[in-house]
Amino acid sequence: MSEHDHHDHHHAEHADPPALETRDAGSQALAEALHSSFAIVKVAMVLLVVVILGAGFFRVNPGEKAVILRFGKPVGEGQKMLLSSGKFYWSFPYPIDEVVRIPISEIQKVTSTAGWYYMTREEEVTYETMGTEPAGNGINLDPRKDSYVISADRNIIHTRATVYYRIEDPLAAIFHFTAGTNQQFNTGGISNAVQNAANNALVATAARFNVDDILTLDIAGFQDAVRHRLNDLVEREHLGVAVDQCQVQSEAPRQLADTFRLVTAARQSRDKSIQVAQGDQNRILSEAGAQAVGITNSAEAARNRYVTSVQSEAEAFTRLLPQYESNPLLYEELALTKTMPEIFTNVEKIYLPQRADGRTRELRLMLNREPPQNSRAAGGP
Amino acid sequence: MKKNAITIIIAAILLVIFVLLLFTFQVRQSEVVVVSRFLEPKRTINEPGLYLKWPWPIDSINRFDQRVQTFEDKFSETYLADNSIMLASVYVGWRISDAKAFFPKFPGGSAVDAQRQLETMLRSAKLESMGRHNLADFVNSDPSKLKFDEIEKEIQDSVQAQLAKNNYGITIEFLGIKRIGLPESVTQSVFDRMKAERTKYITDAQSQGEAQAAKIKSAAERKAADLVADATADATRIQGEGEAEAAKMLGVFQQNPQLAVFNLQLEALKNSMNQKSTLIFDERWSPFSIFQNLPANPTGK
Numbered sequence: 001m002s003e004h005d006h007h008d009h010h011h012a013e014h015a016d017p018p019a020l021e022t023r024d025a026g027s028q029a030l031a032e033a034l035h036s037s038f039a040i041v042k043v044a045m046v047l048l049v050v051v052i053l054g055a056g057f058f059r060v061n062p063g064e065k066a067v068i069l070r071f072g073k074p075v076g077e078g079q080k081m082l083l084s085s086g087k088f089y090w091s092f093p094y095p096i097d098e099v100v101r102i103p104i105s106e107i108q109k110v111t112s113t114a115g116w117y118y119m120t121r122e123e124e125v126t127y128e129t130m131g132t133e134p135a136g137n138g139i140n141l142d143p144r145k146d147s148y149v150i151s152a153d154r155n156i157i158h159t160r161a162t163v164y165y166r167i168e169d170p171l172a173a174i175f176h177f178t179a180g181t182n183q184q185f186n187t188g189g190i191s192n193a194v195q196n197a198a199n200n201a202l203v204a205t206a207a208r209f210n211v212d213d214i215l216t217l218d219i220a221g222f223q224d225a226v227r228h229r230l231n232d233l234v235e236r237e238h239l240g241v242a243v244d245q246c247q248v249q250s251e252a253p254r255q256l257a258d259t260f261r262l263v264t265a266a267r268q269s270r271d272k273s274i275q276v277a278q279g280d281q282n283r284i285l286s287e288a289g290a291q292a293v294g295i296t297n298s299a300e301a302a303r304n305r306y307v308t309s310v311q312s313e314a315e316a317f318t319r320l321l322p323q324y325e326s327n328p329l330l331y332e333e334l335a336l337t338k339t340m341p342e343i344f345t346n347v348e349k350i351y352l353p354q355r356a357d358g359r360t361r362e363l364r365l366m367l368n369r370e371p372p373q374n375s376r377a378a379g380g381p
Numbered sequence: 382m383k384k385n386a387i388t389i390i391i392a393a394i395l396l397v398i399f400v401l402l403l404f405t406f407q408v409r410q411s412e413v414v415v416v417s418r419f420l421e422p423k424r425t426i427n428e429p430g431l432y433l434k435w436p437w438p439i440d441s442i443n444r445f446d447q448r449v450q451t452f453e454d455k456f457s458e459t460y461l462a463d464n465s466i467m468l469a470s471v472y473v474g475w476r477i478s479d480a481k482a483f484f485p486k487f488p489g490g491s492a493v494d495a496q497r498q499l500e501t502m503l504r505s506a507k508l509e510s511m512g513r514h515n516l517a518d519f520v521n522s523d524p525s526k527l528k529f530d531e532i533e534k535e536i537q538d539s540v541q542a543q544l545a546k547n548n549y550g551i552t553i554e555f556l557g558i559k560r561i562g563l564p565e566s567v568t569q570s571v572f573d574r575m576k577a578e579r580t581k582y583i584t585d586a587q588s589q590g591e592a593q594a595a596k597i598k599s600a601a602e603r604k605a606a607d608l609v610a611d612a613t614a615d616a617t618r619i620q621g622e623g624e625a626e627a628a629k630m631l632g633v634f635q636q637n638p639q640l641a642v643f644n645l646q647l648e649a650l651k652n653s654m655n656q657k658s659t660l661i662f663d664e665r666w667s668p669f670s671i672f673q674n675l676p677a678n679p680t681g682k
Contacts, residue, residue: 038387045391072409073429095407114560141568143456143468150561152522155575156568175410177474178448185411192451196472200557204529207520207561211575237474237555255572259579266583270590277594281601288605292612299616303623310627317633317641324640332643339647340666347658353672354664363661 052093060085063105067170067185069098074171081170100185102174107244108165110191114199115206116160117254118145141253148253149206157211159250161198161226165234165241172240193239201229202248214250215260216267223248403436413447413480416440425481445483445490449474449554452496454503456560463515468562471507471536474554475499482550495551499540506539519561533557 060066066083068075068091075081075097082102083089091097119127141148141156148156167173167190179188205225206214214222227246234241252260324331352361408414410429415422418440426432427447434440456470477483480490487494510532518528537556544551563571634641654660664672 041391042387069409069429071429071431072407072412074410098409140565143562143565147560148562150520150563152520154516154520154571155578156563156571171410176448178411178446178450189448189451193449193474196451196453196474196557196559199472199559203558203561207529208522208524208527210522233555233557253572253575256575256579259576262583263579263586266586270586270593273590273594274597277597281597284598284601284605285608288608292608295609295612295616296619299619303619303626306620306623307626310630313644314630314633317636317644321637321640324637328639331640335643335647339651343651343654343660347654347660350659350661351669352661352663361663 056090056093056097057088058091058099059088060101062086064101064103067100067102067174069100070096072098074175077171078169082167102185102187104167104187106166108167108187108191108194108241110163110165110195110198112161112163112195112198112202114147115149115202116147116158117141118147141255149203151206151211151214152208153210155211156253157206157214157250158253159202159206159214159248161202161230162245162247162249163194163198163230163243164245165194165243167240168242169240172238176238176240190239190241193237194234194241197230197233197237197239198246200233201226201246205229211252215252216264219248219250222250404433405431406434406442407431408444411446411448413445413477415443415445415480415484417443422481422484425479427480443480443484443490445477445480446492447477447480449476450492450496451475452500453559454500454507456562457504458564459508459511461511461516461519462513463517465516466564466567467511467516467519468560468564469507469511469558470560471503471533471556472559473499473503473540473556475551476554477550478552479548479550482548484550486547486549495549498549499544499551502540502543503536506536506543510535510539529558 058066060083062085064085066089067081068083068089070092089099091099148158151157167187173190174185174187177189177193179186179192205222209218209222209225223246226248227243230246231243233239234243320331352363355361406414408426408429412429414426414432416424416426416432416434418435419438420441422443423440434442451472451474453470453472456468458466458468461467475496477492477495483495484490487498513535514528514532517526518532521527533556537553540556541553544553662669664670
């Protein structure tokens with residue numbers, strides 16, 4: 001600044017007091033305005049901070065789970081990564097944190113697509129509710145629509161699997177699979193992968209089972225084998241899910257439904273014949289067993305009776321022997337006389353007194369050639 | 382002074398945000414990022430997190446989805462080694478494993494184009510691999526002869542080899558057969574055969590049921606006869622044991638055989654005389670011998 005300018009400035013300050021007062025008032029007004037503005041800015045900043053912090057609260061809605069990505073990386077590990085539905089959480093504002101909402105239930109369900117014939121939506125509903133399958137007699141399978149599997153004995157059969165599974169490793173199941181090329185996170189990719197695994201499990205398992213095993217003889221074995229193969233694929237393909245249930249439903253081709261019904265009837269008839277025979281077997285063996293036990297028991301009883309009888313006779317013999325030996329004839333006479341009344345009470349008696357002339361009586365017996373019918377019917381000899 | 386401090390803080394925060402936006406970028410969990418310097422791919426980032434970069438136009442960021450994407454090929458006919466025809470479709474799970482290699486191969490890093498390329502490779506690999514196998518390798522009741530997994534692996538290895546050869550930056554994560562089938566013209570003959578087999582089965586089932594029932598019944602009867610025969614043999618044995626036991630007591634009767642015989646005769650007499658017996662006797666019989674001393678009965682028979 002030059003000396004001249006300094007002089008002018010100094011001169012103005014002291015030479016024009018009213019102008020100076022006007023300038024001070026302006027500065028003051030400006031200062032006040034700035035002060036007010038700063039106050040508003042401060043309030044706005046506080047509000048902004050409150051809004052930003054408040055905006056960090058979020059609720060996970062029912063039927064969905066959430067994952068917080070912090071700088072793109074999921075917060076937490078394993079199941080802790082998934083925020084439960086129905087609860088409130090807080091996260092930093094974007095771009096630090098990003099809340100990813102995933103529509104997901106506890107148990108996921110997927111049905112295989114390979115192996116079953118085509119049904120319209122109406123037919124599907126009728127089948128599910130009434131169990132009535134759409135007519136198929138006389139219609140060839142259309143490979144563009146109808147699906148089926150080939151059994152080990154090279155027969156055609158329909159089968160499908162309904163798989164219920166849980167997400168065990170969210171990182172693998174949700175962040176490693178996609179259903180499309182968009183950047184959304186959902187269960188579409190893992191659902192598709194599980195469905196493909198179920199399709200493969202059905203096709204590969206049916207390829208080593210005969211049609212009768214799949215349909216009737218070893219239904220549980222086939223289902224177990226499908227589930228086993230599915231679990232293998234889930235593990236091999238690192239799907240990050242756990243299969244809870246794998247229900248397998250199999251049907252003969254509709255074109256042969258009548259024939260298969262006849263087979264079922266024939267099988268039931270055969271089983272019935274065998275069951276009746278087994279019933280007879282049980283009855284025959286039971287009766288024979290009872291008869292055998294009866295024979296043995298009778299023999300035991302007879303033996304006991306015989307031994308007891310001989311024993312008692314021996315005892316009686318020993319007791320009577322002294323009497324007999326003292327007078328055998330008297331003993332015999334007495335014993336016979338004692339026994340005769342007992343005999344006479346039971347028998348028909350004919351007394352023939354001695355002839356007066358002392359001669360022997362001639363006795364004639366009238367015997368019928370054929371015994372009277374009445375006496376036979378009455379249990380005669 | 383205080384006002385200036387607030388101003389400085391706000392300015393600093395804004396500056397930091399601006400600098401962060403210019404010099405950093407995020408990689409999400411599902412992404413792989415290729416950082417290009419002056420449009421020349423320089424580095425690939427697979428792990429999620431916050432990374433530094435030079436601002437545009439020095440560095441540019443290209444993002445790719447590194448998640449597994451699945452698709453299935455057409456359900457198409459294939460000739461097998463035994464000249465039979467089979468229809469098959471295969472599903473494939475693939476992902477971008479080397480984004481730096483993938484990026485320049487497909488315009489804009491298009492996954493759709495990549496999938497189209499994969500389908501072409503898969504078709505030829507499937508035809509080639511399945512053509513080396515018979516139908517019995519696909520369906521067989523003997524698990525040791527079944528080559529299902531082997532065929533799947535052959536197709537996967539073949540596609541993977543082509544991808545590696547062309548350096549597409551793609552990895553096949555898994556591959557499996559989704560459907561197999563027979564040509565429509567063949568299904569009718571299969572149905573005819575199945576029907577004939579079922580009809581034979583029905584006849585067999587009936588005769589088998591009857592035969593098996595007869596077998597069960599005759600076996601039961603034979604076993605029942607054996608049971609009774611065994612029981613009869615046991616009874617004979619028991620009877621013999623009883624007689625042997627009784628025989629030990631016969632020594633008692635040896636003391637006076639006449640008395641023993643008399644007792645037996647008396648017992649036999651009692652047992653033989655029942656209500657259907659008729660006994661004819663005269664005065665010589667005891668106790669009727671008492672009549673011998675009575676006067677004769679002129680009307681007696």
